[in-house]
Ligand SMILES: NC(=O)C1=CN([C@@H]2O[C@H](COP(=O)(O)OP(=O)(O)OC[C@H]3O[C@@H](n4cnc5c(N)ncnc54)[C@H](O)[C@@H]3O)[C@@H](O)[C@H]2O)C=CC1
Ligand SMILES: [Mg+2]
C-alpha cells in the first residue's frame with residue numbers, strides 16, 4: 001500500500017465521519033454502500049461515526065449505522081461509548097435507542113462537571129426580606145437606625161472610593177457607606193428615590209436576640225454630583241463614568257449589592273410616568289413598585305408587570321464546532337482591539353431560550369445550531385439583563401456575519417482558546433475579563449473532557 005492510497009483512504013474516512021456528524025443520512029448510506037469497511041473506522045480524534053452522530057443527536061443516522069451492524073461497544077480515548085456521549089449531550093431519544101439495543105453497558109456519564117467560578121454580580125450578601133416591603137413602621141425604624149447603611153447613586157453610578165497600591169496602580173474599588181444622619185436631608189427631597197435592598201446576612205444575630213442585622217438602602221439623587229461627593233469623609237471618592245468597566249472592580253460581595261440596586265434604580269429612571277396612560281406614578285413597596293396616580297388607569301386593575309421592576313432576558317452562548325475542538329467567537333466594532341467574545345442577544349417575546357440561541361447565532365454569524373445546553377446565568381446590571389449562558393453545538397460551519405452588529409466572527413481552535421484564557425506567550429486573541437459570563441462559558445468549555 002502506498003502512502004498515496006493511505007491518504008485517499010483517510011480522506012474517505014473523514015468524509016464519512018463528517019457526513020455522520022452533520023446528520024447527512026443519504027451520504028452516510030452512499031459511502032457505506034461503496035465501502036462497508038468504513039462503518040467502525042475512527043478518525044484522527046478517535047471518534048467513530050456512531051459517536052459523532054450520537055453527539056449531535058442525529059437519530060436517523062444512529063439508527064442506520066446500527067442497522068448496518070456497527071459496533072456499539074467501541075469507545076473513544078476517554079472510554080466513552082456512543083451511548084455515554086448521547087446521554088451527556090442530553091439526546092435522550094438517541095441514548096434510549098442505543099440503550100435499547102443493549103449498547104450502553106449500564107455506564108452513564110455523571111453530566112457536565114461545571115467547575116464554574118462564582119458568577120460576578122450574583123452574590124446575595126443581603127437577605128432581601130421582600131415580605132417587609134409593605135411594613136411601613138418596620139421600614140421607618142430601619143431607615144432611622146444608626147446601624148443602617150446607605151449607598152448613594154448619581155446618574156446610576158454608585159459613589160465609590162478607589163485605593164491605590166504603592167506603585168500607583170489602582171487596587172479595589174469600595175462603596176462609600178453612609179449613615180442616616182448623613183443623608184436624612186436627601187430623603188426629604190421629592191426627587192430622591194429610596195430602595196430597601198435587604199438586611200446583611202453576614203451580621204445575622206443569634207435567633208434569640210432582638211437586635212436586627214443592619215439594613216441596606218440605595219438612594220438615587222439628582223443633586224449635583226460634586227455636591228454629593230462632599231458628603232463623604234474619604235478622599236479619592238467618585239461616581240464612575242464607565243459602568244461596563246468600572247463596576248467590575250468591586251469585591252464580589254459589593255458587586256451583588258450594586259447589581260440589585262443599579263437595576264432597580266435604572267427602572268425608576270425609565271418609568272417615572274405610567275407606561276399604560278402616561279400619568280405620574282408614586283413609588284411604593286420600599287422602591288419595588290410604582291403605581292399610577294390616575295385611579296381610572298387600567299394598570300390599577302389586577303396585577304400589571306409595568307408596575308414592577310423589569311428584567312430583560314438575554315441568551316449568551318458558546319457555539320461549539322461539529323468537530324468538538326473549535327468554538328465560535330465574535331467581536332463588535334466597539335470591543336477593545338483583539339477581543340473576541342461569545343455571541344449574545346435579547347430573547348424575544350414568546351421565545352424559548354433554545355430558540356433564541358439558534359436565532360441569534362444564525363442572525364449574527366450565519367451558523368446553524370442544533371443541541372443547546374443551559375449552563376449558568378448572570379445578572380448584568382447594564383441596566384437590567386439576566387444573561388442565560390448556554391453551550392450550543394453547530395450543525396453548519398460557514399460564517400457570514402451580520403455586519404450591523406458583528407465586525408468579525410471566527411472558529412478558534414481549543415489550543416488558541418486555552419492560550420488566550422491562561423495568557424500563553426502570544427495569544428491569538430483576547431478573551432473578556434473573568435467577571436463576565438462570556439469568560440466563564442469559555443473556561444467551562446475548555447475545562448470539559450477535551451474530546452466531548
Ligand atoms: N456579561 C457578558 O459576558 C456579556 C453581556 N452582554 C450583554 O448582553 C446584551 C445583549 O447583547 P446584544 O448582542 O447587544 O443583543 P442583540 O444581539 O439582541 O442586539 C442588540 C440590538 O437588539 C435590539 N434590541 C432588542 N431587544 C432589546 C432590548 N430588550 N433592549 C435593548 N436592545 C434590544 C437593539 O436594536 C440592540 O441594538 C447587551 O446589552 C450586553 O450588555 C453581551 C455580551 C457579553
Ligand atoms: Mg448580539
Ligand SMILES: [Mg+2]
Nearest residue numbers: 344345360364
Ligand atoms: Mg443579535
Ligand SMILES: [Mg+2]
Nearest residue numbers: 345346347360
Ligand atoms: Mg437580537
Ligand SMILES: [Zn+2]
Nearest residue numbers: 274277292297
Ligand atoms: Zn396609568
